[in-house]
Amino acid sequence: MSVLPDARPGVESPLARSRRVAFVTPVVLLVVFGLVLGGQILLLVEDGQAVMRSQRVLGAAHQTLLQVTDQEVGARSYLLARDARFLASFDRATPRASFDQLRQLTADDPGQQGRLDGVRERYERWLAAVSPALQPGAVASADAIARDLGRMDGVREGMREAIEREDALLRERAASLAASTTRTGGLFVGLLVGSAALLAWLSRRQLSALAVVFEAALESERRAREVAALEEWIR
Template sequence: MRVTTEIKVIAGFSLGFLLMVGLGVATFRTTKGLLDENQKVTHTFEVIVSLDNVIASMTDAQTGQRGYVITGDERFLEPYNAALPRLSDGIERVRQLTVDNPNQQKQISELQRRVKRNLAVINEVIALRRRGDAEAAAEVVKSGRGKLGMDAIRQLIREMKDEEDRLLSARTEKAKTSARRVVVAFFALTVAVFLLLSFSYLLVRRDVARRKMRESALREMSLTDELTGLHNRRGFLTLAAQQVRIARRTKMGLLLVFADMDGLKLINDEYGHEEGSRAIVTAGKLLRKAFRESDVIARLGGDEFAVLVVGSDDVDGEFFTSRLREITNLHNERADAPFVISMSVGVVRLSDVLSIEEAMSKADELMYEDKRRRRAEQSFPPRISLKGEC
């Protein structure tokens, strides 16, 4: 079964579509993985920031306590009062963010206990100062219990941040890997699309070129005489019509030369049709030598030939007739054949007639006049007899 261009293109696009779907799915999954890893990285940063907020709030509470102990002014407790809800919210925020990490959940519980113990020391100092026992409050501060509690909180938060830094490093590396995969997948998808389009273009171009070649070959076959390689009647009429239109626009002269082989029937009868065909081919070659490449030379059928001489303003028909006979005579002198080539010729200038068909009819008449005249004058070459021919 012959596969048409349409089927090839559809098959190519279908294959390419499936390939792009596969690559698209891979790209989607890779991109989703990248987004997930980026989200995890962002999540880790949020945990670290929340831990920093806890330690900052604890520091504010301690700062407020010290200011109040020194001055006894309640205004210095504002940082302490503001820090209490932030501490509660901050610890709860860290708990929510690390709900998928059992180790961090244990650490948060311990952090909550240490914060509670340290706040108890701070509250004790504040209570003593409010009762007016500044000396006792100062002694509690000097005891270092608050500092030890704060150091323990910092140490625990440092450990928790180290855990988050480790996760951050791993997640960042995964994000980079996912990003590289996205780039590779996107590049592969781009290359696949490019190759698909290139393949489809080349496929269509090749088929179009083949079709043009077939059409050209068919057109050439329809316009070319198979035996001589000259134009056939159809080809001659087609090209002659074009040249006539051009000549009328440019005022260029055209000559129509009709040539008919003399004695072809005798050659066929005496030497066979194979030799007759060889004689026809030889006549075609002689016409090619006698005329120019720009002229339209054709075998109209049988032993009849026609030539449309393009741009013939400066010469007349006699010039080409004489040239053809000189070339033919030279060939006959040199040829090693049992017969000679001879042609009768009729020439018409197209400006004297209305159409190419009329010119062909007129040239045909003149050609037969030439044949009759030469027969009467017995001017045919030796070994040619036209008895019974016209």
């Protein structure tokens, strides 16, 4: 009967230890691999979402500027020509809804929200000033018309500043996304190569340990046979 070395009660044999290491090591590597790579992927997703938010903000900002411009053109044309047909574009435009959408989209950027709130205040002052002159039968002097229409310059300038700020933020976020993509790819390859190298080293070490164990077992078997043969000869 073969006898493995260190096969004593309460003492883990080298073979059992090798089996345990061979089982535990891949599991630990898989957990570490998943945690590290998962964390990097979460960062990548966050960067991607930030880029999409900036793109939506830019789209909404351009739409808001278009709506405001439509109202301005309609009001200006009506006040100059007194033709009610020009009020159609003024009535169709919905800058307030666009401003509301922008405020929701910039919830993560208080600075941009404050900038857009200031633009909306200027727009509301312009609308309050120009609306009475657009009523049927209303009469406004040329100076009053010029003054009221001039208020829109601040609105357009504020919207352009907000768009420029968001465009710069988009470039920053796009650069961060590109860097995260590169890091994620490099991390994946690095973890894969590192894990493979570590597993190969551990496998070689375990095979060497197993070879020693089996050599010791064979030696124990040989000695046991010699002892048995000697006892048989003595009897």
